[in-house]
Amino acid sequence: MFERVDFYAGDPILGLMVEYANDSNPNKVNLGVGVYYDENNVLPVLECVKTAEQRIADPISARPYLPMEGLPGHRKACQDLLFGKDAQVLQDKRVATIATIGGSGALKVGADFINAWFPQAKCYVSDPTWGNHISIFEGSGIEVGKYPYYDKATGTVKFDELIAFFNTLNKDDVVLLHPCCHNPTGVDLTQAQWDELLQVVQQRELIPFMDIAYQGFGEDMDSDAYAIRKAVDMGLPLFVSNSFSKNLSLYGERVGGLSVVCPTEEEAERVFGQLKFTVRRIYSSPPSHGGRVVDIVMNDEALHKQWVGEVYGMRDRIKAMRLKLKSVLETKVPGRNFDYLTTQNGMFSFTGLTPEQVERLKTEFGIYMVSNSRMCVAGLNGNNIDYVANAMAEVLKD
């Protein structure tokens, strides 16, 4: 009966977590999955989250179904973070926002909505991009193409090629964009490049879909949302998927959001209703616990302030690891340019190691990176950084 079903080859990122967990090497280092570990290699529970959890636990309360769109406070948290508190677009009620099962759930609901209401649309993702972007949109029945993005030779964006490619696209084609902290390259557009790119998006009447999963890990909460707010200022229709997995360290609680910026309040009402219907027919409603944590942390002024400080602490530790690794590698591998480690932004660094070198790091040293050479810098700390640098220097001799 099910012999027709293919065996699942596994996920290039999540599969690494299993391999790492089963690796008995006492020196193993996890630089694979995009998860933030602190200086003691521990996945942190943020202080602001601990306070929220205490409020949820005492007194313990019932767990009714949430509305399809999630808690109002969770949705407000997404809107304030993405568009800015009291932003005019929010006052005009032109943004339809739902709470979702992580950023992944937001992408899925958005893709199903687009396939339902823009059935001719193709979706174009950066080359390279987070692999699940392609799987999610193809899973929704949308044809996925790639736009030129990362220039391996220079470690920068192929911006002229990117602009030229966007000028060949058709009305209502979707372009999936990373507003900051590009996954997997860490290479971001400048604000001037965003201005130019969004002009082309407007001229070609494309649908920008911005996936922001690392807000606060780049520069700061507002700068990291520059592309989002610029698109709003230009009056563009806009999809935004956001994730609280990383910046609230709530990976397993599956908390995120999907926002759709519409030209009018009436159109936002229409979209909001269809987003709810799309949720209903995929998973009915989002989980309550994570939504309550988001609501409490983001809407309590003191906790929100504490949260921002904790995110910037994670950001700054990652930046410190970038600087340290760069300086150590420069001494161990003279003549090779490691500037990418400090010009790239956010949690990931695209090291440029060959698949064979990445494999050697894993098999000989127990160091796990994604096969495309993406390294999660947040897995580095003072105890393992010299070991990682020595191992990288060793495999780079090939």
Ligand SMILES: Cc1[nH+]cc(COP(=O)(O)O)c(/C=N/[C@@H](CC(=O)O)C(=O)O)c1O
């Ligand atoms: C760009 C991007 N968007 C969305 C997500 C999904 O986030 P969530 O809210 O947990 O559903 C991730 C997760 N990325 C890391 C983990 C993964 O692959 O699922 C990663 O790239 O390692 C992203 O890197």
